[in-house]
Amino acid sequence: xxxxxxxxxxxxxxxxxxxxxxGLKNTVIITVCALILGVxxxxxxxxxxxxxxxxxxxxxxQILNAIAGLYLTVIRGTPIxxxxxxxxxxxxxSGEPIPVAIVSFGINSAAYVAEVIRSGIQSVDKGQTEAGxxxxxxxxxxxxxxxxxxxxxxxxxxxxxxxxxxxxxTSVAGYVGIQDLTKSGDIIRSQTYDAVTPLLFVxxxxxxxxxxxxxxxxxxxxxxxxxxxx
Amino acid sequence: MIIVKNLQKTFQTATxxxxxxxxxxxxxxEKGEKIAVIGPSGSGKSTFLRCLNLLEQPTGGEIxxxxxxxxxxxxxxxxxxxxMGMVFQHFNLFPHLSVKRNIxxxxxxLKLKSQEEADEEAIRLLERVGLSDKADAYPNQLAGGxxxxxxxVRSLAMNPKVMLFDEPTSALDPxxxxxxxxxxxxxxxxxxxxxxxxxxxxxxxxxASRVIFIDEGKIQEENEPEEFFTxxxxxxxxxxxxxxx
Ligand SMILES: Nc1ncnc2c1ncn2[C@@H]1O[C@H](COP(=O)(O)OP(=O)(O)O)[C@@H](O)[C@H]1O
Ligand SMILES: [Mg+2]
Numbered sequence: 001x002x003x004x005x006x007x008x009x010x011x012x013x014x015x016x017x018x019x020x021x022x023g024l025k026n027t028v029i030i031t032v033c034a035l036i037l038g039v040x041x042x043x044x045x046x047x048x049x050x051x052x053x054x055x056x057x058x059x060x061x062q063i064l065n066a067i068a069g070l071y072l073t074v075i076r077g078t079p080i081x082x083x084x085x086x087x088x089x090x091x092x093x094s095g096e097p098i099p100v101a102i103v104s105f106g107i108n109s110a111a112y113v114a115e116v117i118r119s120g121i122q123s124v125d126k127g128q129t130e131a132g133x134x135x136x137x138x139x140x141x142x143x144x145x146x147x148x149x150x151x152x153x154x155x156x157x158x159x160x161x162x163x164x165x166x167x168x169x170t171s172v173a174g175y176v177g178i179q180d181l182t183k184s185g186d187i188i189r190s191q192t193y194d195a196v197t198p199l200l201f202v203x204x205x206x207x208x209x210x211x212x213x214x215x216x217x218x219x220x221x222x223x224x225x226x227x228x229x230x
Numbered sequence: 231m232i233i234v235k236n237l238q239k240t241f242q243t244a245t246x247x248x249x250x251x252x253x254x255x256x257x258x259x260e261k262g263e264k265i266a267v268i269g270p271s272g273s274g275k276s277t278f279l280r281c282l283n284l285l286e287q288p289t290g291g292e293i294x295x296x297x298x299x300x301x302x303x304x305x306x307x308x309x310x311x312x313x314m315g316m317v318f319q320h321f322n323l324f325p326h327l328s329v330k331r332n333i334x335x336x337x338x339x340l341k342l343k344s345q346e347e348a349d350e351e352a353i354r355l356l357e358r359v360g361l362s363d364k365a366d367a368y369p370n371q372l373a374g375g376x377x378x379x380x381x382x383v384r385s386l387a388m389n390p391k392v393m394l395f396d397e398p399t400s401a402l403d404p405x406x407x408x409x410x411x412x413x414x415x416x417x418x419x420x421x422x423x424x425x426x427x428x429x430x431x432x433x434x435x436x437x438a439s440r441v442i443f444i445d446e447g448k449i450q451e452e453n454e455p456e457e458f459f460t461x462x463x464x465x466x467x468x469x470x471x472x473x474x475x
Pocket of ligand 1: 242243249251269270271273276277278
Protein backbone atom coordinates (compact mmCIF):
# COMPACT_ATOMS: atom_id res chain seq x y z
CA UNK A 1 0.00 0.00 0.00
CA UNK A 2 1.50 3.33 -0.95
CA UNK A 3 1.43 6.47 1.15
CA UNK A 4 -1.52 8.07 -0.65
CA UNK A 5 -3.55 4.96 0.01
CA UNK A 6 -2.59 5.04 3.67
CA UNK A 7 -3.73 8.64 3.99
CA UNK A 8 -6.98 7.79 2.28
CA UNK A 9 -7.44 4.79 4.56
CA UNK A 10 -6.63 6.82 7.68
CA UNK A 11 -8.75 9.89 6.95
CA UNK A 12 -11.42 9.17 4.41
CA UNK A 13 -12.52 5.57 4.69
CA UNK A 14 -15.61 5.42 6.92
CA UNK A 15 -15.18 9.19 7.44
CA UNK A 16 -12.42 8.51 9.95
CA UNK A 17 -11.40 12.20 9.91
CA UNK A 18 -14.45 12.67 12.13
CA UNK A 19 -12.54 10.97 14.93
CA UNK A 20 -9.87 13.62 14.63
CA UNK A 21 -12.47 16.41 14.63
CA UNK A 22 -14.16 15.03 17.74
CA GLY A 23 -10.80 14.49 19.39
CA LEU A 24 -9.70 18.01 18.58
CA LYS A 25 -12.96 19.38 19.95
CA ASN A 26 -12.46 17.54 23.25
CA THR A 27 -8.82 18.61 23.50
CA VAL A 28 -9.82 22.24 22.98
CA ILE A 29 -12.70 22.08 25.48
CA ILE A 30 -10.53 20.48 28.16
CA THR A 31 -7.63 22.86 27.58
CA VAL A 32 -9.67 26.08 27.57
CA CYS A 33 -11.83 25.17 30.56
CA ALA A 34 -8.85 23.89 32.54
CA LEU A 35 -6.93 27.09 31.84
CA ILE A 36 -9.83 29.24 33.05
CA LEU A 37 -10.12 27.14 36.20
CA GLY A 38 -6.35 27.23 36.61
CA VAL A 39 -6.20 31.03 36.36
CA UNK A 40 -9.03 31.50 38.87
CA UNK A 41 -7.58 29.02 41.39
CA UNK A 42 -4.05 30.19 40.70
CA UNK A 43 -5.01 33.80 41.38
CA UNK A 44 -6.55 32.86 44.73
CA UNK A 45 -3.43 30.87 45.66
CA UNK A 46 -1.21 33.78 44.59
CA UNK A 47 -3.17 36.27 46.68
CA UNK A 48 -2.87 34.02 49.73
CA UNK A 49 0.89 33.65 49.22
CA UNK A 50 1.44 37.37 48.67
CA UNK A 51 -0.64 38.41 51.68
CA UNK A 52 1.27 35.98 53.84
CA UNK A 53 4.62 37.17 52.54
CA UNK A 54 3.55 40.76 53.21
CA UNK A 55 3.10 39.91 56.85
CA UNK A 56 -0.58 38.98 57.23
CA UNK A 57 -0.49 36.46 60.10
CA UNK A 58 -4.06 36.04 61.36
CA UNK A 59 -5.29 32.56 62.28
CA UNK A 60 -7.28 32.21 59.05
CA UNK A 61 -4.29 33.40 57.06
CA GLN A 62 -2.02 30.83 58.73
CA ILE A 63 -4.40 28.04 57.79
CA LEU A 64 -4.94 29.26 54.23
CA ASN A 65 -1.22 29.65 53.69
CA ALA A 66 -0.54 26.15 55.03
CA ILE A 67 -3.18 24.72 52.68
CA ALA A 68 -1.77 26.67 49.74
CA GLY A 69 1.75 25.46 50.53
CA LEU A 70 0.62 21.84 50.73
CA TYR A 71 -1.35 22.21 47.48
CA LEU A 72 1.63 23.59 45.58
CA THR A 73 3.99 20.92 46.95
CA VAL A 74 1.72 17.98 46.19
CA ILE A 75 0.61 19.13 42.76
CA ARG A 76 4.07 20.08 41.58
CA GLY A 77 5.60 16.99 43.13
CA THR A 78 3.47 14.40 41.34
CA PRO A 79 2.91 13.64 37.64
CA ILE A 80 -0.23 15.00 36.03
CA UNK A 81 -1.15 11.54 34.75
CA UNK A 82 -1.17 10.14 38.28
CA UNK A 83 -3.27 13.10 39.46
CA UNK A 84 -5.71 12.52 36.64
CA UNK A 85 -6.10 8.85 37.44
CA UNK A 86 -6.44 9.49 41.17
CA UNK A 87 -9.19 11.98 40.39
CA UNK A 88 -10.95 9.57 38.05
CA UNK A 89 -10.58 6.28 39.91
CA UNK A 90 -10.51 7.47 43.54
CA UNK A 91 -11.81 10.97 44.31
CA UNK A 92 -14.56 11.45 41.76
CA UNK A 93 -15.44 7.93 40.73
CA SER A 94 -18.86 8.61 39.29
CA GLY A 95 -17.66 11.67 37.33
CA GLU A 96 -18.05 12.14 33.61
CA PRO A 97 -14.56 11.83 32.10
CA ILE A 98 -14.41 15.30 30.53
CA PRO A 99 -15.38 17.27 33.66
CA VAL A 100 -12.97 15.09 35.63
CA ALA A 101 -10.20 15.94 33.18
CA ILE A 102 -11.05 19.65 33.26
CA VAL A 103 -10.88 19.73 37.06
CA SER A 104 -7.67 17.68 37.16
CA PHE A 105 -5.86 19.77 34.57
CA GLY A 106 -7.26 22.95 36.11
CA ILE A 107 -6.00 22.03 39.56
CA ASN A 108 -2.64 21.09 38.09
CA SER A 109 -2.35 24.23 36.02
CA ALA A 110 -3.29 26.42 39.00
CA ALA A 111 -0.16 25.34 40.83
CA TYR A 112 2.01 26.73 38.04
CA VAL A 113 -0.17 29.73 37.23
CA ALA A 114 -0.08 30.70 40.94
CA GLU A 115 3.66 31.26 40.82
CA VAL A 116 3.38 33.29 37.64
CA ILE A 117 0.65 35.51 39.06
CA ARG A 118 2.45 35.88 42.37
CA SER A 119 5.47 37.25 40.56
CA GLY A 120 3.12 39.50 38.58
CA ILE A 121 1.57 40.90 41.74
CA GLN A 122 4.97 41.45 43.30
CA SER A 123 6.22 43.25 40.21
CA VAL A 124 3.61 45.99 40.71
CA ASP A 125 5.15 48.97 42.50
CA LYS A 126 4.38 49.23 46.22
CA GLY A 127 3.32 52.83 45.65
CA GLN A 128 0.27 51.56 43.77
CA THR A 129 -1.04 49.83 46.87
CA GLU A 130 -0.24 52.85 48.99
CA ALA A 131 -2.05 55.17 46.61
CA GLY A 132 -5.11 52.93 46.58
CA UNK A 133 -5.22 52.51 50.33
CA UNK A 134 -4.59 56.20 50.98
CA UNK A 135 -7.69 57.00 48.93
CA UNK A 136 -9.71 54.89 51.34
CA UNK A 137 -10.03 51.75 49.22
CA UNK A 138 -10.03 48.48 51.14
CA UNK A 139 -7.22 46.00 50.62
CA UNK A 140 -9.55 43.86 48.53
CA UNK A 141 -10.67 46.77 46.33
CA UNK A 142 -7.05 47.78 45.90
CA UNK A 143 -6.08 44.25 44.91
CA UNK A 144 -8.96 43.76 42.46
CA UNK A 145 -9.07 47.21 40.87
CA UNK A 146 -5.46 48.33 40.95
CA UNK A 147 -2.97 45.53 41.52
CA UNK A 148 -4.45 42.54 39.66
CA UNK A 149 -5.11 44.33 36.35
CA UNK A 150 -1.48 45.43 36.25
CA UNK A 151 -0.24 42.04 37.44
CA UNK A 152 -2.22 40.16 34.77
CA UNK A 153 -0.91 42.49 32.13
CA UNK A 154 2.65 41.89 33.30
CA UNK A 155 2.30 38.11 33.11
CA UNK A 156 -0.17 37.69 30.22
CA UNK A 157 2.54 36.21 27.96
CA UNK A 158 3.56 33.71 30.66
CA UNK A 159 -0.06 32.65 31.18
CA UNK A 160 -0.46 32.23 27.44
CA UNK A 161 2.62 30.01 27.47
CA UNK A 162 0.94 27.89 30.12
CA UNK A 163 -2.00 27.61 27.71
CA UNK A 164 0.30 26.34 24.97
CA UNK A 165 1.88 23.81 27.33
CA UNK A 166 -1.54 22.67 28.50
CA UNK A 167 -2.66 21.82 24.94
CA UNK A 168 0.09 19.22 24.82
CA UNK A 169 -0.29 18.02 28.41
CA THR A 170 -3.93 17.09 27.87
CA SER A 171 -2.76 14.33 25.52
CA VAL A 172 -2.83 11.93 28.48
CA ALA A 173 -6.61 12.36 28.81
CA GLY A 174 -7.09 9.10 26.91
CA TYR A 175 -6.03 7.24 30.05
CA VAL A 176 -9.37 8.02 31.65
CA GLY A 177 -11.37 7.09 28.59
CA ILE A 178 -11.62 10.46 26.92
CA GLN A 179 -11.44 10.58 23.16
CA ASP A 180 -9.10 13.52 22.85
CA LEU A 181 -6.95 14.22 19.81
CA THR A 182 -4.27 11.70 20.74
CA LYS A 183 -6.78 9.00 21.56
CA SER A 184 -8.50 9.60 18.21
CA GLY A 185 -5.29 8.68 16.42
CA ASP A 186 -5.18 5.55 18.52
CA ILE A 187 -8.73 4.59 17.54
CA ILE A 188 -7.93 5.01 13.88
CA ARG A 189 -4.79 2.90 14.29
CA SER A 190 -6.80 0.08 15.85
CA GLN A 191 -9.06 0.08 12.80
CA THR A 192 -6.45 0.38 10.04
CA TYR A 193 -3.57 -1.50 11.70
CA ASP A 194 -1.33 1.35 10.50
CA ALA A 195 0.30 3.26 13.37
CA VAL A 196 2.43 5.70 11.42
CA THR A 197 -0.10 7.69 9.43
CA PRO A 198 -2.60 8.55 12.18
CA LEU A 199 0.23 9.49 14.55
CA LEU A 200 1.70 11.78 11.90
CA PHE A 201 -1.63 13.50 11.48
CA VAL A 202 -2.16 13.83 15.23
CA UNK A 203 1.32 15.32 15.62
CA UNK A 204 0.66 17.66 12.71
CA UNK A 205 -2.56 18.98 14.28
CA UNK A 206 -0.82 19.63 17.62
CA UNK A 207 1.99 21.36 15.78
CA UNK A 208 -0.36 23.60 13.82
CA UNK A 209 -2.25 24.57 17.01
CA UNK A 210 0.95 25.37 18.89
CA UNK A 211 2.43 27.37 16.02
CA UNK A 212 -0.85 29.27 15.68
CA UNK A 213 -1.00 30.02 19.40
CA UNK A 214 2.63 31.12 19.37
CA UNK A 215 1.81 33.58 16.61
CA UNK A 216 -1.05 34.93 18.73
CA UNK A 217 1.32 35.19 21.69
CA UNK A 218 3.56 37.39 19.60
CA UNK A 219 0.61 39.64 18.76
CA UNK A 220 -0.37 39.83 22.44
CA UNK A 221 3.16 40.82 23.40
CA UNK A 222 3.26 43.57 20.80
CA UNK A 223 -0.17 44.84 21.84
CA UNK A 224 0.88 44.97 25.47
CA UNK A 225 3.97 46.93 24.60
CA UNK A 226 1.85 49.49 22.75
CA UNK A 227 -0.80 49.69 25.46
CA UNK A 228 1.76 50.98 27.91
CA UNK A 229 0.43 54.22 26.42
CA UNK A 230 3.82 55.77 26.05
CA MET B 231 -7.98 68.78 64.04
CA ILE B 232 -4.94 66.50 64.36
CA ILE B 233 -3.27 65.96 67.71
CA VAL B 234 -0.10 63.91 67.89
CA LYS B 235 1.20 62.86 71.29
CA ASN B 236 4.60 61.30 71.86
CA LEU B 237 4.47 59.52 68.50
CA GLN B 238 7.07 56.79 68.13
CA LYS B 239 7.91 54.44 65.32
CA THR B 240 10.43 51.65 65.38
CA PHE B 241 11.04 49.60 62.24
CA GLN B 242 12.21 46.05 62.38
CA THR B 243 14.46 45.09 59.49
CA ALA B 244 14.50 41.69 57.83
CA THR B 245 17.52 40.75 59.94
CA UNK B 246 15.58 41.51 63.13
CA UNK B 247 17.48 44.72 63.78
CA UNK B 248 15.37 47.53 65.28
CA UNK B 249 15.61 51.11 64.05
CA UNK B 250 13.82 53.79 66.03
CA UNK B 251 12.86 56.41 63.46
CA UNK B 252 10.41 58.58 65.41
CA UNK B 253 11.39 59.34 68.99
CA UNK B 254 8.43 61.19 70.41
CA UNK B 255 6.70 63.68 68.13
CA UNK B 256 4.16 66.09 69.64
CA UNK B 257 2.13 68.50 67.57
CA UNK B 258 -1.34 70.06 67.38
CA UNK B 259 -2.54 70.88 63.90
CA GLU B 260 -5.54 73.22 63.74
CA LYS B 261 -8.10 73.25 60.97
CA GLY B 262 -6.89 75.42 58.09
CA GLU B 263 -3.25 75.34 59.14
CA LYS B 264 -0.51 74.81 56.61
CA ILE B 265 2.36 72.91 58.17
CA ALA B 266 5.65 72.66 56.31
CA VAL B 267 7.95 69.88 57.48
CA ILE B 268 11.63 70.17 56.72
CA GLY B 269 14.70 68.25 57.79
CA PRO B 270 17.61 66.22 56.51
CA SER B 271 17.06 63.08 54.49
CA GLY B 272 16.42 60.01 56.64
CA SER B 273 15.29 62.06 59.64
CA GLY B 274 11.80 60.52 59.70
CA LYS B 275 9.70 63.13 57.84
CA SER B 276 8.00 60.64 55.54
CA THR B 277 7.47 58.21 58.38
CA PHE B 278 5.80 60.95 60.41
CA LEU B 279 3.51 61.88 57.54
CA ARG B 280 2.66 58.26 56.79
CA CYS B 281 1.77 57.64 60.43
CA LEU B 282 -0.88 60.35 60.18
CA ASN B 283 -2.97 58.24 57.78
CA LEU B 284 -1.68 54.96 59.18
CA LEU B 285 0.24 53.90 56.08
CA GLU B 286 2.72 53.18 58.87
CA GLN B 287 1.40 51.83 62.15
CA PRO B 288 2.86 53.81 65.07
CA THR B 289 4.67 51.72 67.67
CA GLY B 290 4.05 54.23 70.47
CA GLY B 291 2.09 57.36 71.35
CA GLU B 292 -1.30 58.57 70.21
CA ILE B 293 -2.77 60.29 67.17
CA UNK B 294 -6.19 61.95 67.28
CA UNK B 295 -8.13 63.09 64.24
CA UNK B 296 -11.13 65.28 65.00
CA UNK B 297 -11.17 64.09 68.59
CA UNK B 298 -11.01 60.38 67.79
CA UNK B 299 -7.92 58.33 68.48
CA UNK B 300 -6.96 56.71 65.20
CA UNK B 301 -4.13 54.38 66.14
CA UNK B 302 -6.57 52.05 67.79
CA UNK B 303 -7.64 48.70 66.44
CA UNK B 304 -11.34 49.67 66.59
CA UNK B 305 -10.97 52.45 64.05
CA UNK B 306 -12.13 51.86 60.47
CA UNK B 307 -8.88 52.71 58.72
CA UNK B 308 -10.47 52.95 55.28
CA UNK B 309 -13.05 55.53 56.43
CA UNK B 310 -10.29 57.53 58.06
CA UNK B 311 -8.07 57.50 55.00
CA UNK B 312 -10.96 58.54 52.79
CA UNK B 313 -10.93 61.86 54.68
CA MET B 314 -7.18 62.43 54.32
CA GLY B 315 -5.66 63.01 50.92
CA MET B 316 -2.09 61.97 50.28
CA VAL B 317 0.23 63.00 47.48
CA PHE B 318 3.44 61.07 46.93
CA GLN B 319 6.84 62.01 45.60
CA HIS B 320 6.47 59.58 42.71
CA PHE B 321 2.79 60.41 41.94
CA ASN B 322 1.65 56.77 42.00
CA LEU B 323 -1.02 57.32 39.38
CA PHE B 324 -2.70 54.10 38.21
CA PRO B 325 -1.08 53.44 34.81
CA HIS B 326 -3.81 51.09 33.57
CA LEU B 327 -6.55 53.69 34.01
CA SER B 328 -7.26 56.89 32.11
CA VAL B 329 -6.75 60.19 33.89
CA LYS B 330 -10.48 60.55 34.41
CA ARG B 331 -10.79 57.04 35.78
CA ASN B 332 -7.85 57.63 38.10
CA ILE B 333 -9.82 60.50 39.57
CA UNK B 334 -13.26 58.86 39.73
CA UNK B 335 -12.26 55.35 40.84
CA UNK B 336 -12.25 55.89 44.60
CA UNK B 337 -15.32 58.17 44.90
CA UNK B 338 -17.43 55.77 42.82
CA UNK B 339 -16.14 52.53 44.37
CA LEU B 340 -16.76 53.94 47.82
CA LYS B 341 -20.21 55.07 46.68
CA LEU B 342 -19.66 58.71 47.57
CA LYS B 343 -20.75 59.74 44.08
CA SER B 344 -22.48 58.29 41.06
CA GLN B 345 -20.33 57.83 37.97
CA GLU B 346 -21.89 60.93 36.34
CA GLU B 347 -21.34 63.10 39.40
CA ALA B 348 -17.79 61.85 39.72
CA ASP B 349 -17.12 62.49 36.02
CA GLU B 350 -18.42 66.05 36.25
CA GLU B 351 -16.37 66.68 39.36
CA ALA B 352 -13.29 65.22 37.65
CA ILE B 353 -13.68 67.57 34.69
CA ARG B 354 -14.22 70.54 37.00
CA LEU B 355 -11.10 69.70 39.00
CA LEU B 356 -9.05 69.10 35.85
CA GLU B 357 -10.11 72.51 34.55
CA ARG B 358 -9.00 74.03 37.81
CA VAL B 359 -5.45 72.70 37.32
CA GLY B 360 -5.47 73.43 33.58
CA LEU B 361 -5.53 69.82 32.40
CA SER B 362 -9.08 69.29 31.14
CA ASP B 363 -7.71 68.22 27.75
CA LYS B 364 -5.98 65.24 29.42
CA ALA B 365 -9.11 63.54 30.78
CA ASP B 366 -8.84 60.62 28.37
CA ALA B 367 -5.05 60.39 28.35
CA TYR B 368 -3.13 57.72 30.23
CA PRO B 369 -0.60 58.59 32.95
CA ASN B 370 2.42 57.42 30.97
CA GLN B 371 1.60 59.93 28.24
CA LEU B 372 2.05 62.84 30.65
CA ALA B 373 4.96 64.87 31.93
CA GLY B 374 5.91 64.73 35.61
CA GLY B 375 4.33 68.04 36.52
CA UNK B 376 1.09 67.05 34.85
CA UNK B 377 1.10 63.71 36.65
CA UNK B 378 1.53 65.35 40.00
CA UNK B 379 -1.25 67.87 39.37
CA UNK B 380 -3.51 64.94 38.50
CA UNK B 381 -2.44 63.06 41.62
CA UNK B 382 -3.48 66.11 43.62
CA VAL B 383 -6.81 66.24 41.81
CA ARG B 384 -7.32 62.52 42.45
CA SER B 385 -7.00 63.15 46.18
CA LEU B 386 -9.22 66.23 46.06
CA ALA B 387 -12.01 64.26 44.39
CA MET B 388 -12.51 62.52 47.74
CA ASN B 389 -13.21 65.92 49.39
CA PRO B 390 -10.59 65.32 52.05
CA LYS B 391 -10.42 67.34 55.26
CA VAL B 392 -6.65 67.47 55.18
CA MET B 393 -4.03 66.94 52.49
CA LEU B 394 -0.67 65.32 53.18
CA PHE B 395 2.14 65.96 50.70
CA ASP B 396 5.39 63.98 50.81
CA GLU B 397 7.97 65.93 48.80
CA PRO B 398 5.54 66.50 45.93
CA THR B 399 8.09 68.28 43.74
CA SER B 400 11.28 66.34 44.51
CA ALA B 401 10.95 63.98 41.54
CA LEU B 402 10.21 66.76 39.06
CA ASP B 403 12.40 68.50 36.53
CA PRO B 404 13.04 72.03 37.78
CA UNK B 405 10.85 73.67 35.14
CA UNK B 406 7.82 71.74 36.37
CA UNK B 407 8.13 72.50 40.06
CA UNK B 408 6.35 75.84 39.78
CA UNK B 409 3.15 74.54 38.22
CA UNK B 410 2.72 72.00 41.02
CA UNK B 411 3.52 74.44 43.80
CA UNK B 412 1.01 76.87 42.27
CA UNK B 413 -1.73 74.26 42.62
CA UNK B 414 -0.80 73.56 46.23
CA UNK B 415 -0.67 77.26 46.97
CA UNK B 416 -4.13 77.72 45.53
CA UNK B 417 -5.38 74.92 47.78
CA UNK B 418 -3.81 76.62 50.75
CA UNK B 419 -5.46 79.92 49.84
CA UNK B 420 -8.82 78.11 49.67
CA UNK B 421 -8.43 77.20 53.31
CA UNK B 422 -7.42 73.53 52.98
CA UNK B 423 -5.58 72.08 55.96
CA UNK B 424 -2.26 70.77 54.75
CA UNK B 425 0.91 69.11 55.91
CA UNK B 426 3.72 69.19 53.39
CA UNK B 427 7.18 67.70 53.58
CA UNK B 428 9.29 69.82 51.27
CA UNK B 429 12.73 70.99 50.33
CA UNK B 430 11.33 74.14 48.72
CA UNK B 431 12.26 76.65 51.42
CA UNK B 432 10.87 79.60 49.50
CA UNK B 433 7.53 77.87 49.20
CA UNK B 434 7.52 76.89 52.90
CA UNK B 435 8.23 80.47 53.84
CA UNK B 436 5.53 81.88 51.61
CA UNK B 437 2.70 79.41 52.15
CA ALA B 438 3.17 77.74 55.55
CA SER B 439 1.50 79.01 58.69
CA ARG B 440 4.02 77.03 60.68
CA VAL B 441 7.28 75.31 59.82
CA ILE B 442 8.65 72.37 61.75
CA PHE B 443 12.15 70.99 61.63
CA ILE B 444 12.51 67.25 62.23
CA ASP B 445 15.88 65.71 62.92
CA GLU B 446 16.71 62.35 64.45
CA GLY B 447 13.05 61.51 64.86
CA LYS B 448 12.09 64.57 66.88
CA ILE B 449 10.71 68.02 66.23
CA GLN B 450 13.76 70.12 67.00
CA GLU B 451 12.17 73.46 66.24
CA GLU B 452 8.84 74.88 65.18
CA ASN B 453 7.81 78.44 64.49
CA GLU B 454 5.97 80.74 62.14
CA PRO B 455 7.97 80.96 58.93
CA GLU B 456 9.43 84.46 59.22
CA GLU B 457 10.98 83.82 62.62
CA PHE B 458 11.85 80.23 61.72
CA PHE B 459 13.97 81.20 58.75
CA THR B 460 15.43 84.49 59.97
CA UNK B 461 16.19 83.55 63.59
CA UNK B 462 16.64 79.78 63.84
CA UNK B 463 17.60 78.83 67.41
CA UNK B 464 18.49 75.16 67.23
CA UNK B 465 22.11 74.73 66.09
CA UNK B 466 21.16 71.76 63.90
CA UNK B 467 18.55 73.88 62.16
CA UNK B 468 21.04 76.70 61.70
CA UNK B 469 23.43 74.20 60.19
CA UNK B 470 20.70 72.67 57.98
CA UNK B 471 19.51 76.06 56.72
CA UNK B 472 23.03 77.19 55.98
CA UNK B 473 23.36 74.17 53.71
CA UNK B 474 20.07 74.42 51.85
CA UNK B 475 19.51 78.16 51.57
N1 LIG C 1 9.74 50.16 56.04
C1 LIG C 1 10.92 50.48 56.60
N2 LIG C 1 11.70 49.52 57.15
C2 LIG C 1 12.87 49.83 57.73
N3 LIG C 1 13.37 51.08 57.80
C3 LIG C 1 12.65 52.08 57.28
C4 LIG C 1 11.39 51.84 56.64
N4 LIG C 1 10.90 53.02 56.21
C5 LIG C 1 11.81 53.96 56.56
N5 LIG C 1 12.86 53.40 57.20
C6 LIG C 1 14.03 54.11 57.73
O1 LIG C 1 13.58 55.15 58.53
C7 LIG C 1 14.42 56.29 58.41
C8 LIG C 1 13.58 57.51 58.12
O2 LIG C 1 12.99 57.37 56.85
P1 LIG C 1 12.02 58.48 56.26
O3 LIG C 1 10.92 58.72 57.22
O4 LIG C 1 11.68 58.04 54.91
O5 LIG C 1 12.97 59.76 56.22
P2 LIG C 1 12.82 61.10 55.41
O6 LIG C 1 11.48 61.11 54.75
O7 LIG C 1 12.99 62.18 56.45
O8 LIG C 1 13.93 61.12 54.43
C9 LIG C 1 15.42 55.96 57.31
O9 LIG C 1 16.63 55.62 57.93
C10 LIG C 1 14.83 54.77 56.63
O10 LIG C 1 15.83 53.93 56.14
MG1 LIG D 1 10.98 61.09 52.73
